[in-house]
Amino acid sequence: EMKDLPTMTPKFLKIVDQVCEQCHKDFAPDEVEEQVREHILQDLETFIRRHIEGAHLKLFGSSKNGFGFKQSDLDICMVLEGQDTAMGLDCIGIILSLARALGKHSGLKNIIPIITAKVPIVKFCHVKTGLEGDISLYNRLGLHNTELLASYASIDPRVRQLCYTMKVFTKVCDIGDASRGSLSSYAYTLMVLFYLQQREPPVIPVLQEIYDGQTKPEVLVEGWNVYFFKDLKDLPRRWPSYGQNRESVGELWLGLLRFYTEQFDFKERVICVRQKDTLSPFQKQWTSKYITIEDPFDLHHNLGGGLSRRMINFIMKAFINGRRVFGTPAKAFPPEYPDKMEYF
Numbered sequence: 001e002m003k004d005l006p007t008m009t010p011k012f013l014k015i016v017d018q019v020c021e022q023c024h025k026d027f028a029p030d031e032v033e034e035q036v037r038e039h040i041l042q043d044l045e046t047f048i049r050r051h052i053e054g055a056h057l058k059l060f061g062s063s064k065n066g067f068g069f070k071q072s073d074l075d076i077c078m079v080l081e082g083q084d085t086a087m088g089l090d091c092i093g094i095i096l097s098l099a100r101a102l103g104k105h106s107g108l109k110n111i112i113p114i115i116t117a118k119v120p121i122v123k124f125c126h127v128k129t130g131l132e133g134d135i136s137l138y139n140r141l142g143l144h145n146t147e148l149l150a151s152y153a154s155i156d157p158r159v160r161q162l163c164y165t166m167k168v169f170t171k172v173c174d175i176g177d178a179s180r181g182s183l184s185s186y187a188y189t190l191m192v193l194f195y196l197q198q199r200e201p202p203v204i205p206v207l208q209e210i211y212d213g214q215t216k217p218e219v220l221v222e223g224w225n226v227y228f229f230k231d232l233k234d235l236p237r238r239w240p241s242y243g244q245n246r247e248s249v250g251e252l253w254l255g256l257l258r259f260y261t262e263q264f265d266f267k268e269r270v271i272c273v274r275q276k277d278t279l280s281p282f283q284k285q286w287t288s289k290y291i292t293i294e295d296p297f298d299l300h301h302n303l304g305g306g307l308s309r310r311m312i313n314f315i316m317k318a319f320i321n322g323r324r325v326f327g328t329p330a331k332a333f334p335p336e337y338p339d340k341m342e343y344f
Ligand code: ATP
Pocket: 060, 061, 062, 063, 065, 067, 068, 069, 072, 073, 075, 141, 142, 143, 145, 146, 178, 184, 185, 186, 187, 295, 301, 303
């Protein structure tokens, strides 16, 4: 039994606040790094258009969602002029010719087309910056969920601080590599957003549930409704809880660890950021899975669907350990505290 919260001292809480703030400050790219990404994108687009007519590139993922790391990969989506969807396109053929074209670019190395995955992509490495990237085709939902995440990030500074803390935490605990069977950064970000929506009073609203009139507007992309409230400067008027949560970022972080280790009932509930009402795995027919995370737009997609039992245990243990480490005031701190991330 962990009875650590009563012993939480204001002094220790301040340090947890500082650690969370520092995660954001230390790992967020600065403006120059953001320009470098745009520059690489421009250069690639110009180059590719010489080989594939009408090609357009767009950045998505953490280069655009407000939760990027200095060394985050470049997630790029390619579309063709005059072509709205991937329907009828020979995607594998295009990916292969894209890989062939990129092979002639002197600034790139390690170009690998991956055509066996659910979504075919070309991977590459940008030599000068060492940034890795991948290009997919017509990932239009990816562009919309990136914009949704960016909107949440801009509502309150604590959102970004917590999502960075979560990302650092998952990296340090080695539970954040989707390619090795863990959850993706995107999934962990959804976990943070869900928690902030459920907090009492909430820190962020459910943007997909704010609209004029009786029924939710329908904006269909690939068969899914991607509507969400975008007029954020009007949010104080449209959302009654605006500005009501005054907790510090450290309190929220400790609350998050507590939420996912003690309070949230994984068996009975889906992590779902598109509605305030509870959603059960039973309703989704996802009962064979312990961690269920619904994509905000592609409602058939459970981001926890690929987790093995072993991996789930590993993730849950990391959270329980995190709660112990963060929730227990240390008697003495190393002198350089909290400027380094060794504290995790
Ligand atoms: P990182 O900084 O770790 O790269 P990221 O937010 O870019 O973080 P990625 O895993 O690179 O996360 O994913 C990039 C984008 O791809 C996400 O923003 C999301 O739009 C989409 N995405 C990632 N994983 C999934 C998934 N399992 N299902 C659906 N879309 C996903």
